[in-house]
Amino acid sequence: MAELNETRLYDTGISHGPGVLPTVPAMWSYSSLKEAEICPRRFALARADYPDLWAQHGYPRLPNLPAMKGDVVHGALQIIVTALVTAGCVSPRTADAVTVLRDLGGYTAVAQRTLDEQLRRLDGNPRISADRREQIDRALSDWLPEAREQIQSYLNRMTLHPHPAPAPTPTPAPVGAPTRLPAKRYPIRGGTHPERELVAAHLRVRGRVDVLSVDADGAEIMDTKTGAEAPTHRDQLRLYALLWMDDRESNPDALPVTALVAAYPDRDVVVPVPTEAELADLRAEVTARVGRADAMVAANRPAAVVGEQCGTCDVRGLCDEYWERGTPNTVDVVNGGWYDVEGTVLREHGVKSWVLREGRTGSNLLVRTPRPSFTLPVGEQVRILGVRRTIDPDEADALIASLNSSSEILSVVSG
Numbered sequence: 001m002a003e004l005n006e007t008r009l010y011d012t013g014i015s016h017g018p019g020v021l022p023t024v025p026a027m028w029s030y031s032s033l034k035e036a037e038i039c040p041r042r043f044a045l046a047r048a049d050y051p052d053l054w055a056q057h058g059y060p061r062l063p064n065l066p067a068m069k070g071d072v073v074h075g076a077l078q079i080i081v082t083a084l085v086t087a088g089c090v091s092p093r094t095a096d097a098v099t100v101l102r103d104l105g106g107y108t109a110v111a112q113r114t115l116d117e118q119l120r121r122l123d124g125n126p127r128i129s130a131d132r133r134e135q136i137d138r139a140l141s142d143w144l145p146e147a148r149e150q151i152q153s154y155l156n157r158m159t160l161h162p163h164p165a166p167a168p169t170p171t172p173a174p175v176g177a178p179t180r181l182p183a184k185r186y187p188i189r190g191g192t193h194p195e196r197e198l199v200a201a202h203l204r205v206r207g208r209v210d211v212l213s214v215d216a217d218g219a220e221i222m223d224t225k226t227g228a229e230a231p232t233h234r235d236q237l238r239l240y241a242l243l244w245m246d247d248r249e250s251n252p253d254a255l256p257v258t259a260l261v262a263a264y265p266d267r268d269v270v271v272p273v274p275t276e277a278e279l280a281d282l283r284a285e286v287t288a289r290v291g292r293a294d295a296m297v298a299a300n301r302p303a304a305v306v307g308e309q310c311g312t313c314d315v316r317g318l319c320d321e322y323w324e325r326g327t328p329n330t331v332d333v334v335n336g337g338w339y340d341v342e343g344t345v346l347r348e349h350g351v352k353s354w355v356l357r358e359g360r361t362g363s364n365l366l367v368r369t370p371r372p373s374f375t376l377p378v379g380e381q382v383r384i385l386g387v388r389r390t391i392d393p394d395e396a397d398a399l400i401a402s403l404n405s406s407s408e409i410l411s412v413v414s415g
Contacts, residue, residue: 008300010048012318014383015411017052019045019059019318021302024294027199027206030236033293040296041304045315053126059315060127062408063136068118069143070226074195074210075114076151077224080104081160081194081211088162092155107148115140115147131405150265154224157268161213163191187252188214198243198250203286207236207243210263218258219244219251225264233262237271242282316340317383317410329361330399333389341365341401342383342412345376356382358399368402381412 008021021044025032036043047058054060080092083104089097104110119137122128128136185197196212199205211222221240225233237260244251260271274282296302304321316322317340327340343356349366354376356365367376367387376382385408387401 010045010301010318012050013320013412014318015413016050019048019050021045022047022049022297024298025204027204028290028293029205029207030239033205033289034232036293036297037289038309039305039313040293040299040302041319041321042309042313042315044297044302045318054124056124059318060125061314062127063122063132065136065139066227068136068140069147071118072111072114072140072147073150073154073226074224075117076107076110076147077154077210078194079110079114080107080151080155081158081192085160085162085192085194090160090162092152092158092160107151108144111144111147111151115144127408129405135405150226153265154263157263158192158211158222159213161190161192161215164189185249188212188219188250189253190214190216196250198240198247200243200246203242203246203283204290205239205243205286207240209240209244212244214255218256220259220261221257222261222263222268225262229262229264229269233269234271237262238274238278238282239286241274242279242286245279246283317385317408323383327360329363330358330365330389330401331361331363335389335391337389338386339389340383340385341387342381344381345378347378348376354378356384363399365399365401368400370402370404370407374403376409377411381414383410383412384408385410 010019010021012019028036032043035046045059046061049057050059080101083100084092084097087096087100089100091097092101101107119140122133122136185199188196192211192213193209194211196209198207198209198212209221210224213220213222221237221244223233223237223240241257241260244257245254248254257273260273262269262271304319306321306326310316310319310322310326313319313322316326319326323340323342327342330339330341333339341356341358342360343358343365346355346357346364349355351372352369352374354367354369356367356376357363358365359381367384368390369375384403386406387403390400390402392398392400
């Protein structure tokens with residue numbers, strides 16, 4: 001295993017240069033542990049620095065519309081719940097709550113502000129074309145009325161607990177700051193607290209609870225989920241219960257967890273609270289998982305796990321093992337199927353088509369582009385992310401693939 005502070009370079013094989021792999025995280029979260037376990041290389045490459053590509057940390061992420069929608073809903077809920085609790089409201093339906101919401105500009109205005117922040121984060125991303133950015137802006141703007149309904153649905157099922165004493169007032173965020181701000185850490189002895197960070201320092205694990213409601217009997221932990229129900233949501237809530245019990249800074253009185261709730265757009269699901277014995281087992285399990293994740297991420301060349309998850313991986317373009325054994329040959333892809341292809345661009349075939357020699361099979365592939373300005377570099381080896389197999393009924397044996405505005409072309413460095 002590499003030394004934790006050793007600089008490790010990863011040869012991406014791509015023209016934008018190598019990546020500087022990250023060190024082992026000082027603290028893990030539920031999601032980061034899962035990601036490292038699914039594929040250590042994806043975890044490392046996503047968090048590496050690429051100084052020849054851009055100045056920001058991590059590999060530029062392609063927009064994920066469901067994730068962006070979830071962040072908008074979470075961000076809006078944080079703003080609204082904080083304002084309601086600060087005003088002493090016990091429900092979003094009281095007269096006082098109506099006044100608070102009016103002062104905020106209403107549900108749609110809050111959602112619009114959080115959406116604007118999400119879109120600003122895409123500025124300067126070298127992987128997003130102007131056409132793609134326009135599509136994203138339009139799709140999310142069209143979705144805003146649905147976001148308003150989701151936000152209302154979550155709020156209408158909440159029972160708010162005003163703080164018994166004035167809660168610390170957050171400093172207003174500067175324009176451009178992340179919507180989901182790091183929570184200031186202080187003892188929690190009462191009230192509803194959105195976006196509360198819990199830390200188990202001895203386990204090196206932390207988590208951000210969407211809504212934490214505390215009274216004299218204990219704490220209710222609610223996690224809002226904007227997607228479909230999944231078993232991992234239960235596991236995440238159980239981990240949050242452990243963090244609450246082990247975070248002596250947030251929970252100095254060792255108050256128990258009284259309820260765990262997964263809140264979905266249309267209903268709440270109650271998850272059983274772990275017993276003391278189950279918490280002890282979970283504590284041991286987390287300790288072991290953190291140790292394994294440390295070792296996997298600290299390796300000189302983190303292992304790649306090739307499988308179905310590769311299709312949605314943001315860094316698959318940089319992973320040699322994916323290109324060696326994770327991509328199909330064009331001839332094996334069904335008509336209309338989406339896949340990735342690697343090969344050498346031989347020549348321009350027409351105004352919007354090019355001939356590429358597929359690397360693994362040596363077969364010629366006709367690549368159609370969405371517009372004349374979408375060009376391929378003749379004579380270069382490329383990796384194309386996102387091509388659609390097309391079968392011509394008049395020439396069924398021909399290998400044809402089509403690109404769209406979301407397709408991405410990476411130039412491979414030879415040698």
